[in-house]
């Protein structure tokens with residue numbers, strides 16, 4: 001095989017044995033690549049392309065893409081995988097190449113729009129970027145000058161570059177970062193953080209001997225394409241896979257064992273395995289002795305018992321003795337033989353045991369955060385933490401570059417984001433914002449939604465609609481979005497942001513044991529610059545006036561403080577050109593020159609600058625493996641009570657005489673017992689335990705028509721709001737029936753295709769049923785990826801994805817939605833829009849869900865207790881009814897479960913727990929403490 005490339009493309013074969021074909025165009029020809037036009041067949045029409053790498057924007061995997069830009073027309077013709085990307089290695093799922101649909105979507109928002117009628121009336125006028133920036137910056141300037149900092153809020157759906165907007169918010173001096181995490185992953189994060197401080201796992205699937213998935217990782221989920229590649233590599237090498245899921249997912253179907261557990265019982269199963277490992281002494285004693293906080297546990301929790309490691313093991317055995325296979329099998333609704341088999345596979349895999357969970361049980365259940373915690377317990381016992389084929393903290397694989405000219409932390413605390421009731425919430429209480437505003441806890445003067453669609457995505461969207469149409473509660477709503485959304489309809493400004501090929505940012509994720517950095521870039525701008533063109537701003541190169549956020553935030557920041565007198569402007573002022581805003585080349589040039597290990601040297605080998613290298617390849621591999629980082633010696637200047645410090649900051653721990661890095665918990669060890677949880681009032685929950693879910697199967701009226709609804713699974717080819725503008729993806733996926741086991745369907749008297757009314761705590765919705773053995777009896781499920789709507793025929797949402805609906809409020813808080821028509825062909829500049837053959841836009845379930853904030857993690861517990869019945873006379877497909885007065889009562893019920901701060905030290909939140917846009921330590925103190 002001849003190597004025709006000038007960079008290392010890992011192990012992917014590029015030439016077939018006959019030497020004639022190449023899987024990927026060799027990188028030294030990316031500026032001049034000939035290919036025959038497939039659409040011109042049978043004619044042989046040669047096209048000459050420039051290939052520019054970028055990063056997919058359609059899920060959090062951040063896979064590499066190569067844009068094929070036709071040199072004659074200057075248009076992007078297609079996207080394929082970028083072979084130089086260390087995580088995706090040239091492979092993508094269907095959503096990656098579908099980026100071409102998003103670029104060419106005939107209904108996309110191409111220019112900044114400003115509302116001209118009532119908010120929500122759907123009347124817009126085109127405005128210039130300059131006018132929009134002047135208006136928005138003026139309001140922000142006034143709010144800051146009047147010390148109304150908490151009235152400015154940035155609310156992110158799909159994140160962009162790590163830390164980028166934090167920089168901006170710090171420059172403004174506000175505590176205004178809000179995220180979607182508490183409707184996504186705060187449960188799992190809390191469970192992982194309790195053990196190790198770090199809030200995410202990173203599995204080394206490719207080298208594992210046994211893989212236990214509490215996720216649908218072969219079809220969806222975080223990093224699913226990079227993960228799926230490596231899981232399948234392991235499978236081909238003989239690795240066994242077990243998947244826990246009440247539903248027969250694609251991942252379950254490809255596994256050796258599928259365990260269809262009752263929702264919310266998964267933590268019990270993990271504790272039964274833990275008990276088995278302890279009782280049969282199939283644990284890695286030296287790892288447990290070295291890396292758990294057993295001394296602190298014995299001193300703090302069992303001061304009267306012998307303070308020995310053997311006694312600690314006795315404590316563990318006693319704690320979990322009642323978690324037998326027989327008990328857990330009955331609790332989970334599975335066979336005890338299967339459970340015993342999986343437990344032995346965990347034991348046999350030892351240090352090469354890998355697992356994954358992220359949303360799943362952690363985001364479905366009250367107390368779901370213990371699912372991740374109990375799963376991690378198995379890794380602690382088997383010593384598979386940080387090992388080859390095991391699992392490790394995400395931070396060891398995720399690379400976070402430094403940013404140019406970073407402002408210091410602010411000293412504020414915004415209680416609309418971090419309320420006193422949730423001191424352990426693993427991110428902002430984002431989905432409670434409408435209730436906080438209704439309760440008068442505050443108001444918003446400028447509210448940015450960034451690639452975020454809370455009306456459609458969050459539970460109880462009608463309550464969002466109520467506050468977003470109330471200008472007393474939300475003064476100015478600015479929607480930064482690449483596509484129309486149900487929430488953008490209620491904005492004052494709709495500002496078009498670029499998709500994967502139209503913006504700059506960097507990314508790094510824990511896709512495997514190894515570190516990499518990816519670079520997203522506006523490919524037409526990059527191609528134009530290679531041809532000698534110059535651009536003032538990225539919107540000069542993108543379609544219409546679609547912009548990128550980096551330049552948007554820099555220009556907005558500059559306009560807030562145009563003369564620099566507020567001390568804000570300096571954070572976006574060019575060092576190279578004083579008096580001007582920093583440029584993308586200066587910003588990323590600094591980052592790649594100064595903070596990416598090995599990149600300058602690698603670039604030099606090819607006679608490129610570091611920025612030139614990233615523009616050419618779109619990604620850089622920093623390291624191939626990262627095992628046992630906790631054992632790395634650390635530079636320190638003192639050791640106090642076993643913790644090593646450098647300049648007053650904890651950096652390591654004394655482990656059996658070695659001063660090494662450890663983890664980021666207070667003890668810098670793996671904490672089986674969390675003293676923090678204990679001291680803040682969560683004594684029972686301070687160790688890995690089993691918390692009964694709010695959808696506990698024994699509490700349900702299963703003899704009647706009550707069932708557990710799983711509303712959280714993804715369709716592999718759709719991705720929340722962002723795939724609405726991708727015709728290929730909707731042609732593949734355009735239905736989401738309610739999965740119902742035939743035994744349940746018989747008891748309800750329904751067949752496949754029959755309409756059913758699904759009653760929740762706050763209302764009901766009507767959809768169609770699908771009888772399938774792929775779901776356990778007692779549980780029903782529908783994907784959350786459909787049910788898009790629009791309120792006007794030709795605008796407000798993409799017509800190949802949305803239904804035209806009527807929304808009405810009868811009595812206050814009594815909301816109905818009815819579909820006027822489903823998806824139909826329409827005329828546009830894309831002839832495919834007249835060929836649409838699918839009709840079903842789906843049904844939004846989330847509108848009819850009350851909020852279920854877990855009192856510890858703050859995570860919305862998505863699973864629902866529902867009653868299923870055949871549709872009633874007059875019901876139509878897609879009908880939705882919601883009473884937001886009841887929604888408010890549900891909010892109050894869950895709020896009553898909390899244990900508000902302050903903590904024992906008078907703080908609002910344990911300082912060691914991560915939080916975005918972290919303020920200075922003094923902001924953690926309650927006023928007057």
Ligand code: SF4
Nearest residue numbers: 056059063093096225
């Ligand atoms: S997994 Fe698919 S959607 Fe996600 S980044 Fe990769 S190609 Fe894009």
